[in-house]
Amino acid sequence: MINRVRQFAEIAKAGWLSDALLRTMDFFANKASQKLIVTAKIPDSPISLRDKKILFIEAVWKLDWWGFGDGIFRSPIIDWLWSDSEVQILTRDGRSPIFYNNPNISKLHIIEQERTIWSTFALISSLRNEKFDHIIGLHPTWKMHFFMYLVKTKVQSIHTSMISWDELKTTNLIQLFLSKVQASLGHIPTDIIPSPKIYPSASQTNFASMFDSNKKYVGINLGAKSWLRNFREWWKVFEKLQTQMHIWENTVFVLVGKDGVDGVDEEIMQILNSENVINFCNKTTLAETYEIISYCNGGFIGMDWGNVNAAIALRYQNNSRIIPIYNAVNPELRIPSDLPSAHCVHIPCPNGTNCFTENIALYCSITGQMADDNTQTPPCLQDSTAAESVYNWLLLLK
Numbered sequence: 001m002i003n004r005v006r007q008f009a010e011i012a013k014a015g016w017l018s019d020a021l022l023r024t025m026d027f028f029a030n031k032a033s034q035k036l037i038v039t040a041k042i043p044d045s046p047i048s049l050r051d052k053k054i055l056f057i058e059a060v061w062k063l064d065w066w067g068f069g070d071g072i073f074r075s076p077i078i079d080w081l082w083s084d085s086e087v088q089i090l091t092r093d094g095r096s097p098i099f100y101n102n103p104n105i106s107k108l109h110i111i112e113q114e115r116t117i118w119s120t121f122a123l124i125s126s127l128r129n130e131k132f133d134h135i136i137g138l139h140p141t142w143k144m145h146f147f148m149y150l151v152k153t154k155v156q157s158i159h160t161s162m163i164s165w166d167e168l169k170t171t172n173l174i175q176l177f178l179s180k181v182q183a184s185l186g187h188i189p190t191d192i193i194p195s196p197k198i199y200p201s202a203s204q205t206n207f208a209s210m211f212d213s214n215k216k217y218v219g220i221n222l223g224a225k226s227w228l229r230n231f232r233e234w235w236k237v238f239e240k241l242q243t244q245m246h247i248w249e250n251t252v253f254v255l256v257g258k259d260g261v262d263g264v265d266e267e268i269m270q271i272l273n274s275e276n277v278i279n280f281c282n283k284t285t286l287a288e289t290y291e292i293i294s295y296c297n298g299g300f301i302g303m304d305w306g307n308v309n310a311a312i313a314l315r316y317q318n319n320s321r322i323i324p325i326y327n328a329v330n331p332e333l334r335i336p337s338d339l340p341s342a343h344c345v346h347i348p349c350p351n352g353t354n355c356f357t358e359n360i361a362l363y364c365s366i367t368g369q370m371a372d373d374n375t376q377t378p379p380c381l382q383d384s385t386a387a388e389s390v391y392n393w394l395l396l397l398k
Contacts, residue, residue, distance in 0.1 A: 046186040049085040052133040055151070056081065056181075057144060058091040058099075059111075067225075068286070068306030071098045072313050073174045073334075074138070076194040077181050078104050081136075088130065097287035101199035127151045134159065136181055159184035172333050195336035196313040200290040207288065210278065211295045216251045218397050219293055219311060221302025222268075222281055223260030228328050228364060229303045230260040231347075232377050235267040236387035237394060242271050247398060253277045254296055256289050256307055296320060299397035301390075304329055312339060323393050327380050328364075345393050349380045 058074060071091070075098070081087045082104035089099050090109045099108055109127060112119060128151055135151065137144050137160045144160070161180035168176070172193050179189030202208060211217060224230040241248070253276060255265050265281040280292055293300060293311050299321040300311035308324045312335070315322060324331070324344050331344035351366055363370045364378040380386065 046188075047134070049081065049134070049185070052085040053088070053130065054081055054085050055088050055090060055109075055127065055130070055132045055135045057135065057137040057148065058089055059095055068095060068098065069304075069309035070173065070177075071095045072196050072198060072306070072309045074177050075099075075102070075196040075198065075313065076174060076178050078102060079194065079197070080178060080182070080190075085133075088132075090127070094286070097285070097290060098198055100287060101201050102197075103199070124150045134185075136160075136184065138163065138177060138180060168333075170333075172335075174334075174336055193335070193337040195315070195338050196309070197316060198290055198310060198313045200287065200294045200314070200317075203285075203288050203291055205284075205288060207292055207295065214250070216298035217254050217296045218251060218298040218394075219254045219256060219296035219300035219302075220394075221300070221305060221307040221311075222255055222257035222264050223262070224303050224305040225259035227260065227376065228369070228378050229305060230377060231303050231325070231381045231386070231390065232260075232262075232264055233381070233387040233390070234264050235271065237391045238268045238271045240387075240391050241394070245272075245276065248276075251276070251298060251398075254292065255279045255281050256284070256292060257281045257302075258289075290314065294318060299323065301325065301394055301397060303327070304334065309334075312336070315339075321397060323396060325390065325393065327378070343396075345389070347380050347383075347386055347389060350383050351379075 056077060058071060078087055078089070078099075086106045087104060088107040088109060089105050090111065091099060093110045093113050096108060096110050099105055107130075109123065111123065124147070132151070135148050137148060148160075159181070161184045163176065163180065171179075174196060175190065175193045178194065182189045220234070222234060253268075253272065255268060255277065257265070258281065261281045265279050269277060269279055280289070284292065289307060290310050293307065294314045294317045296311070297318045297320055300308065301323040302308045302311075302325065304324050304326045308322070311320075311322050312324070322339065322343060324334070325347060326334070326344065327347040327349075331346060335344055349365065366379050367376070369376060369378060
């Protein structure tokens with residue numbers, strides 16, 4: 001336990017704290033968790049949210065195993081809460097663009113990446129002054145429990161919900177997030193899967209001027225932080241595409257991505273003429289990337305990762321077709337009800353193993369490679385038929 005509190009001190013940039021203070025923090029964290037176990041019980045009847053002030057804690061400190069796409073998939077929670085109440089969000093600065101400009105969020109509180117112990121306490125003080133009626137958190141860690149306890153003032157109740165691996169294997173993630181919050185407040189969980197939404201805004205960089213309204217822009221997400229979902233054979237796709245550019249008349253390909261791109265974008269730039277491609281890989285912030293995706297009126301394709309989930313959440317703006325490619329996750333567990341399942345495609349395992357039903361992308365069932373082991377691309381994404389399949393799926397956006 002003392003090691004976890006030391007992590008808290010390190011995260012808060014307060015390595016000078018004495019062992020006595022660390023043990024004190026550990027004591028209060030334990031007390032907070034014990035108290036919250038009681039207050040997190042599901043109520044017997046639905047709690048009225050009308051005219052209430054609610055804090056939804058989306059992320060605290062480390063991201064644990066929730067990624068950017070998971071943050072996007074939590075946006076329907078905000079829409080549901082907002083219908084009767086004032087909703088404020090607490091998240092990390094790296095994830096904050098997911099919630100920028102959301103009309104259903106009255107205030108966005110951000111935990112800074114480069115923070116001190118004093119800025120952390122200043123944030124806690126600011127949150128206490130809001131005097132929330134309810135605090136809600138998903139899949140709480142001890143750090144979230146501790147934070148909730150410090151923020152609590154006149155709070156009527158604190159609601160937390162754990163998410164099990166069995167639920168992740170069988171339930172759509174968007175629906176799971178929303179239904180957990182609904183159940184924690186005593187409401188009947190939804191039986192539909194709402195579409196997530198994000199709200200990009202025009203940045204100081206005038207990206208809009210780069211997009212001609214008379215042309216068709218097809219977005220392509222390159223790379224993924226987990227190599228289990230990082231298709232690196234895009235150069236094969238574009239070599240074939242280059243020989244058939246006549247069928248892509250008036251089309252420009254827009255490359256986006258950051259983690260795991262590793263020169264794949266440069267390979268594509270050498271294959272296509274500059275007038276047929278715009279490369280934004282590793283050149284934009286997250287907020288700018290969302291803005292660029294919103295201009296992709298010809299559709300968007302890429303491996304299941306944060307930018308693809310952002311494209312799904314931006315369909316309401318450009319009404320374009322989205323083709324997410326899955327290999328280690330069941331597509332049915334990731335898409336909203338209004339996204340046609342025919343648009344979601346799957347790269348099969350060469351050995352016929354259904355990774356997504358066995359390990360939810362934790363490791364490759366052939367090599368045993370873990371999701372965070374970025375030493376090799378899994379066999380399914382290196383298979384000779386994978387590039388051919390991706391090209392055929394790309395043709396759906398023609």
